[in-house]
Amino acid sequence: MPEPKIIGFLCNWCSYRGADTAGMARLKYPPNVKIVRVPCSGRVSPELVLRTFREGADGVMVLGCHIGDCHYSTGNHRAAKRMPVLKKVLEYSGIDPERLCVNWVSAAEGERFAKIITDFTETIRALPPLTEEMTWTKG
Amino acid sequence: MTQTSHEEVRIGVYICHCGSNIAGTVDVAEVSRWAGLLPNVVASHDYKFMCSSLGQELIEKDIQENGVNRVVVASCSPHLHEPTFRNACARAGLNPYLFEMANIREQDSWVTVDKGEATKKAQALVAAAVGRVAHQQPLNSLFVPINPDVLVVGGGITGIQATLEIANSGRHVYLIEREPSIGGHMAQFDKTFPTLDCSACILTPKMFDAGNHKNVTMLTWSEVEKVEGYIGNFTVTIRKKARYIDVDLCTGCGVCQEKCPKKVIDDVFEAGLGYRKAVYTPFPQAVPKYPVIDRVNCTFFQKGTCKACEKFCPTGAIKFDQADEVITVTVGNIILATGFDLFDARKIPQYGYGRLANVFTSLEFERLTNAAGPTGGKVVMRDGVTVPKTVGIIHCVGSRDKNYNNYCSAICCMQSLKFAHLVKEKTGAEVYQFYIDMRTPAKAYDEFYQRIIHEDVHFVRGKVAEVTDAARNPGEEGKLIIQVEDTLVGKQRRIPVDMVVLSAGLEARADAKEVALKFGISCSADKWFIEKHPKLDPVATMTDGVFVAGACQGPKDIPASVAQGAAAAARVLSIIGQGEIEIEASTAIVDELACVGCKECITTCPYQAIEFLEDKQKAHVIEALCKGCGTCVGACLSKSISLRHFTDDQLVAEMIGAMWTMKQFERAELEAQNA
16 A cells, blocks of 8 residues: 655644654654645635645645634634535545644644644555545545 | 746755754755756755855855756755845845745654655655745835834833833833823832832832823823734824813812712722722822822712812813813834733632631732821731731732632742731731742842741741631631641641731733734733743734733733833834834735635735725735735635735645655555566
């Protein structure tokens, strides 16, 4: 089974820095997730996530600041409202909504970041490659 | 900086070894070789330390001599060295926004065990950056002029300090205070720790200076209603509540207060221990000297007759028909110094405050010991005459307690020690301190603690379980019994005392969240205002031009508050000194042809930075207000709004770069397995 390919959209202020904190603490986690830095989780449009699946990603992560800690005060509220709707769209399109991970990591939470990455990578490993899943759905 | 979007893209890629930090895990030579084969890449190097001057010169040389017009550095986190490399690009004449960084240290070499995997991940991250940088556009920062006037909100010691610093430098300050006088909590205190100097003696001269400074417009009995604008250009709407006093005529003689027949319990300044009149100044040294009429308690306002004050006022300054006045001021910067509220000790019923007469709060005790207070400085019990023979002081009331507030209120240990000293000095009573941990970590604080220990104060280490008047033996009759586990002895103790003082913690103002919203800043879960950086930027906030100082940001004693007030003033003055300010170049922009005028972006924007052009029926971004979060982009249904430097093109190219690389490796692996 090929290794899952995952893209993570991380906000610049909390989750991206949380990833840096994990690095500074030399915490080890699987290399599958490639990080794309965005200013805020609110910048992540549903189309961007869909396009990422379209390019063959097996999983997509959207990580932002904890609710209440957003650098832009309420940008992550938008992400928190948008992403569950997107999950429904994914499900409707035959993509397991588990493949989209939406979570919150502060700049100090290196351990939490490493755990979220590890857990999500495991979740995706347990699923078939996205291309196969799509084929099955088409039936 | 002459790049246009049409010229040929020539990318230089630089892979940093970071000593062995990266090179120890990632095959940097291989990444560099491979990056050289990517589209548009004309130069690819690996180097020991890219951030060194030699590393930076490598980039500058390629820009100047080899026509490189896009730069990718694969090294550490952009939070560390993005400014370094952007500057290197700018020095060589390349717009700094044509630079991109791949984080192969914090997010790769330091977190990946397998060297082969780490190298592949570095390749994917470099390909992503190469893909992205090809789509990047030069951006120029926007500059806006700074209005040199400043608004200081809150007239406590912090706000006064900030006001004086700025006013003394020749800049104009609007100092706004919601109470009738400036002075804040410090005006209520008698002595200040650890020096025991008289609070009023050191505060009132500063109050006078702030109130009478030629560069200060003091607006007391006033509140901020609305804040619009951005750093350098705020418009603030202020409600000046009606005083019912014509301040141009009032001389502050005090006859009105003398003649007013209506006595009111003063639960603000006197903490409920004393009285004031319905027309009053909170205390004799109040600044300004003009009183206010308390409409709710004034006999004239309630019953329609009285007007004793008006009858006796020698200058005819009483104006019952005065109305609230709403004014607007324009300022360039704002300092919030709104202070704290005292923890309401009634929330801990087992300590008996409000039920047991001789349980006092710390603020009540401050008023008791204050020579200008309701008892003239005599420490007496609630009956007003009996001097206590034993006093118990309980620390951490509402602090360091998961049922109330988790944090340490920072001032209570020292305040309690000060109380112990004052009780000893004024009454000679036995004093018991009940503490969890003694925290005295500032200049001359621990020395003060040692001094109090030697004044024969009893220290009991343990959290008080209960204060009760239910005696179990004749010795406890008529006393308040403090039930506590003495953790140093390991025993339960019952200590009978005459008087209990609760060192109540500090809490954020009850309306802190509304205030934060008004000024566009954030609150922590405990409702303290959040600073930009807890260590390196303690008085700035995430909203440029809005600063926080003193206890509104977290519990603080007087020295720390004064330091922050001065610090905020220094930050503001440094901004004013710049004359104009550079604002975020990564801002949103609307494609007016595509915009359908649905206004979705306007409701989404956290900064009210998008306006609606009624004539065109299109959205329009006010660049100076936009912080570049891109939340509008995520919301736009017609895909007509984009965020500079984080455009869909750029993010998709970055994502595709990473995906393409991962797919390449996957294919190669499959082929190897099949072969």
